[in-house]
Amino acid sequence: MARQAIMKTAEPYGAFGVTRGLYKKCTQPAAYEISEETRRNDQVPTTEDGEELGVGGGLWHEEFNLLPSFSTWSQVTMLHMYLLIARLRCFDKETYQLWQSMLSDHFFQEAEDKMDRLHHISSRGLRQRHLQDLFMAWRGVIVAYDEGLMRGDAVLAAAVWRNLFKASPDTDLRHLAAVVAWIRRSLLMFERTPDEAFILHSGATVFSWPPPTFDLRAVDEPATKELGLLLQQAERKEADLSSTPLLEKVDKVAVV
Numbered sequence: 001m002a003r004q005a006i007m008k009t010a011e012p013y014g015a016f017g018v019t020r021g022l023y024k025k026c027t028q029p030a031a032y033e034i035s036e037e038t039r040r041n042d043q044v045p046t047t048e049d050g051e052e053l054g055v056g057g058g059l060w061h062e063e064f065n066l067l068p069s070f071s072t073w074s075q076v077t078m079l080h081m082y083l084l085i086a087r088l089r090c091f092d093k094e095t096y097q098l099w100q101s102m103l104s105d106h107f108f109q110e111a112e113d114k115m116d117r118l119h120h121i122s123s124r125g126l127r128q129r130h131l132q133d134l135f136m137a138w139r140g141v142i143v144a145y146d147e148g149l150m151r152g153d154a155v156l157a158a159a160v161w162r163n164l165f166k167a168s169p170d171t172d173l174r175h176l177a178a179v180v181a182w183i184r185r186s187l188l189m190f191e192r193t194p195d196e197a198f199i200l201h202s203g204a205t206v207f208s209w210p211p212p213t214f215d216l217r218a219v220d221e222p223a224t225k226e227l228g229l230l231l232q233q234a235e236r237k238e239a240d241l242s243s244t245p246l247l248e249k250v251d252k253v254a255v256v
Helices: 002-008 012-027 036-040 070-088 093-117 124-151 153-163 173-191 195-199 212-242 246-255
Strands: none
Touching (some): 012 093, 070 093, 070 124, 070 153, 070 173, 093 124, 153 173, 173 212
């Protein structure tokens, strides 16, 4: 039965429905909106670079402090798509290429819709130029994350920092470590997911595991323990100094 389902999804019509369901799991986490009322009243906020901001929600905006913007949505969506595509590489070549192509089509269709509907970019030519830039960014994301997986977490963290966090010097390193840990954990969960789960259930369990905030707690736990140890050491030193005669204290300070 599973084999028959796989063969059917190698056909464009069958692949469209399955990949559409999988894509929805990628595009939801950083969704945002700009209301028509806000647009009519000319009250759409912008960044210093002129990028329009909408109203978002969820952990990527609220926990990781990413702005509810088109660039954030596209980078978070591309990260989820990358993780999914990394697993689809285990399929036969024909199925993988078809599914990857359709996932990309879903993404760029929604991207153009957001440009038109949310950001009122009415010129099709201008939208096409933006889409070309986005296509190059998507290719760069694949190469950067592939390199990170091959060369280690430091390189992967650098790729996440450049793309997801826009190379901001104010990036919280806790957030960076948590996202890298979540990427590794997601790939492990995908490795444990049988092919039939993607095909027969349209990926109903995709990204159903704990989100990156789970890894944020894991990052904080050893840091909290380390801080506790440092405080204990400081308290012991302070206690030692308080019980040391004054002349001996002066000698210790002089030696230092």
